[in-house]
Amino acid sequence: YHDGKRVRHSLHTRDERVARRKLKKLEGDLVTGELERKTTTPLAPFLEQFCAQLETVRTRKSYKNDISYLRTFFGPVTEALEPRSTVNHRFPGQKPVKVPDRLAHRHVHVRTLEQLTAGRIDDFLATRIREDGISAKTANRFREVLHVMFNYAIRQHGFRSPDRRFLNPVDAVPRRRVDDPRIRFLSLAEIGEQLEVLKDHPVIQAMVATYIYAGLRREEALWLTSRDVDLEGGMLRLCKKTVDGETWRPKTRRNRRVAISSALRGYLESFIRPTGCVWYFPSPRGKRWDPDNFSQTLREINRAAGLAWSCLDYRHTFGSHLARKGESLFKISELMGNSPEICRRHYAALVPEEMRDNDLGICYNGLVS
Structure with missing residues (x-):
């Protein structure tokens, strides 16, 4: 029986x-x-349900990233994985252009989830590394997304792996070794040069100063509202919020506070904010900046001045100078909203044997709520 x-x-x-x-x-x-x-799980309807589930548990940016990995692996086999049209939001009259599928020859074609074996996954990753030059970190990210997918299939769809040795087929796929990342950050002279280049763009200058002196992620600054910036109390609040029906939350889903240093305060107080605008750093249209449009605008200004710094470089500047000062990696991780392990990989080599003076003049009494 x-x-x-x-x-x-x-x-x-x-x-x-x-x-x-x-x-x-x-x-x-x-x-x-x-x-x-044995189970038989048709791929297309399963992926549609899995993508719908991801949308409820991931932040918006993480969801888009996961969808991109799934689309690259399987191809547009379901509506949720269809390539989107691309339009630069700075030019709303632009006709939408459908993005071509440049990786059509790389997709893994299976009809059921049971046909997706560890060998096929490993072959895909090896080919992408060897022929397309993706990094070990990217390969591991593919592996992580597929691992989550199979776990969902096991829990919600009763999936049973044909290989009895591994309940989740991805467990049989080895992780690629990832070297400690090489980060870029600005020196004191380069910080001054960067902010001077932006003097004719006071809003963008204040945003870049916030990235440098508070270590925020790109979207964390774009989503700052007037209520999140407490100049009197000297705090930036990074927390979940809903504005105009659109919800945003920090990447790690943890609210945190970062102290406003004296160096940053000068930039936040110097630019004139439009009245009646909910956003602390509004776009020229008085709306919230689109992340890609902001990066493109900043890149154009910097390119004209012969600079090539990005928001990630500014964020690493904050963490790197803290590490060089001798702050603990645990404290840096709290201020930046990262795990201690990530901070170790990024900044451990910069921690000095002896304490140094604080070059950036940053207040380090940031709190985690």
């Missing part, structure tokens, strides 16, 4: 002794749970 139903199973032998031995093994497999019926 299996699942309450009587099951007939051929032992493929006429020898009674062999038959008894096989029967004993089948009974043992049934007791241990290894004798399970």
Whole structure:
């Protein structure tokens, strides 16, 4: 009996002794749970449900990133994985252009989830590394997304791996070794040069100063509202919020506060904010900056001045100078909203043997709420 139903199973032998031995093994497999019926999980409808589930548990940016990995791996096999049209939001009259599928020859084509074996996953990653030059970190990210996908299939769809050794087929795919990252950050002279270049763009200058002196992620500054910036109390509040029906939350889903240093305060107080605008750093249209449009605008200004710094470089500047000053990696991780392990990989080599003076003049009494 299996699942309450009587099951007939051929032992493929006429020898009674062999038959008894096989029967004993089948009974043992049934007791241990290894004798399970095979499952068949059609890929397209499963992916549609999985993507819908991701949208409820991921931040908006993380969801978009996960969808991109799934689209690259499987191709546009379902509506949720269809390539989106691209329009520069600074030019709303621009005709939408459908993005071509440049990786069509790389997609893994399967009809059911059970056909996706560890070998096919590993072959895909090896090919992308060897022929397309993706990094080990990117390969591991593919692996992580697929691992989450199979876990969801096991929990919600009763998926059973054809390979009994691994409940989740991705467990059989080895992780690629990732070297400690090489980060870029600005020196004191370069900080001064960067902010001087932006003097004719006071809003962008104040934003870049916030990235440098508070270590915010790109979207964290773009989503700052008037209520999040407390100049009197000297704090920036980074927390979940809903504005005009659109919800945003920090990447790690943890609210935090960062102290406003004296160096940053001067920039926040110097630029004139439009009245009646909910956003602390509004775009020229008085709206919230689109992240890509902001980066493009900043890149154009910097390119004209012969600079090539990005928001990530500004954020690393904050963490790097803290580490060089001798602040603990745990404290840096709290201020930046990272895990201590990530901060270790980024900044451990910069921690001095002896304490140094604080070059950036930053207040380090930031709190985590």
